[in-house]
Amino acid sequence: MTSLTQRAVGLMSTGAGIAVAMGLMNAAHYAFTMVAARLLGPGQYGAMAAVMNLLLVISVGALGLQATAARRISAHPENVAQIEAAMLRIVWRFAVGLGLVLLLLAPAVDRVLKLDNLSLAVMVAVAAVPLTLVGGYAGILQGERRWLALGLVYMSGGTRLVLGLALLSWRADVEVAFLAVALGAFAPVVLGRFILRGVRTTGARSNAHTTAAILRETLYNSQALLAFFALSNVDVIVARNTLDAHDAGLYAAGLILAKMMTFLPQFVVVVAFPAMASAAERTRALTKSLLGVVALGIACTTAVALLSPTVLFLVGGEEFAEIRDDLWVFTLLGTALALLQLVIYSVLARQGRRSSYAVWAAFAAMVVGGLATDSLGALLTWVVLVDSALLVLLVGVSYYLLRAPRSNGTPASALV
Incomplete structure (x- = not known):
């Protein structure tokens, strides 16, 4: 490993690295928004903005999971193995459950947001699953203060821009634009799951970290x-x-x-x-x-x-x-x-x-x-x-x- 690479890894392993990673992620998301607005035009971009704002509200669940995982691991490091295993179980149930609820509500979402596009409302339900999963994964990494890994997960969200440019150059419509968002949401999940593939099996256990207690805190x-x-x-x-x-x-x-x-x-x-x-x-x-x-x-x-x-x-x-x-x-x-x-x-x-x-x-x-x-x-x-x-x-x-x-x-x- 070269000296420059070592310095880069050292930076990304600190809080400053998180600032860089989140800056790059936000820049990629902003660039995607600008490209989508320019290529879709006012009519179609209105629908795109509506579903993106809905995703912002839906992401509250992911943020709740992230805060719960990070807080419990930070406050109770002796129970990290138990908390990590419980969070990995719960986040999947929470994400799939939310996705199914949104799938059932797709016709209502279509009407309320005046999308006139049921498939777009269905894609919202699909995108909600990986967006929620990554909240749990990010929370575990945040609680353990694994800044390099967390920064990589954040930066992988920039795949939305790459997919967006590729797909919108093929066909510029709102379904294709949101497909880039949905597909791009899976990259952080794949990376996060790979990083957390070796779940800890040893450590102290506590009755404070039951599934019910974690769900209550998440809510x-x-x-x-x-x-x-x-x-x-x-x-x-x-x-x-x-x-x-x-x-x-x-x-x-x-x-x-x-x-x-x-x-x-x-x-x-x-x-x-x-x-x-x-x-x-x-x-x-x-x-x-x-x-x-x-x-x-x-x-x-x-x-x-x-x-x-x-x-x-x-x-x-x-x-x-x-x-x-x-x-x-x-x-x-x-x-x-x-x-x-x-x-x-x-x-x-x-x-x-x-x-x-x-x-x-x-x-x-x-x-x-x-x-x-x-x-x-x-x-x-x-x-x-x-x-x-x-x-x-x-x-x-x-x-x-x-x-x-x-x-x-x-x-x-x-x-x-």
Whole structure:
């Protein structure tokens, strides 16, 4: 192995390697989206966007499985063999069950999304299976902090772009485009299963890691993450119902920047989550992660404020020039959402049971208050205020609970 190769392997075996892997994966997915939009045209791309958004909601189950596996392995390393074996069984049942439910619901999905294409709705059910499986595999690797293997699994998701280019050059229609998504989803599953082929057989066992207990935690994690997805996406729906079409389009363009900023530091969550699940590391891990995302957010917000004419090109060009002076606010909104995502994962890591209620309450406030606004600026201000208030609340509660053990020995952080 050459010195350069050794350095590359060394980098990919660290948290920095995860940042590189997730950056490449997201870049490939973004490139596929751009190619599909250009080749399909507005009519067909509308259907493509609808099913991709549905997959985003469905992926909450995969994220719930990943969080459950990573948390349990990090918090109970002595039971890693038992947890790994249980997760590999459960993830298959969960994925196949979800796929069958979606298959039965395919006619309803076709009607609700107005696809007029039952085969496309059926492919959603097929794609949901590998997308859910890889959540369990990634969670095991994340919990064991096997960053090189996890990075390779993430990067293998880029096969969507390769397949998409090949298939769309053959025939540019929405079925072919989504077929690339469905087929590309199997590559991480094959690689993940190969990496985990040697299941551990020795180690301590505990009654805490039964199938029922793991499923309960997965469902709780999934609903908490669903709350975050609902909160971070409902404002665009509110905009379409309270603003005219022009202003709603401007707001949606600004949200492109907000979403980029939300997912840019996602690697921080992946790397920090196992440490946040460990009682000895969680406070330090949360603090370092928050400071890292804040620093990145300040740097990006400053850059956007100084380079707004250039950044405007990324969100649609001069047709959206009316929001040029607000682009830094959208970047700030994305930073707040990135911090919220981090804190919510911290809540999942300590298995807080009540904090997620605050996210649903913020969702309700976002809808009610947002519908009362009458301008783009007012809506943007309200969204930033709600997200910021929730962030301050959750950060304050998290630090209070992490530093306040109960007298009976049970950490207070396990209850709220």
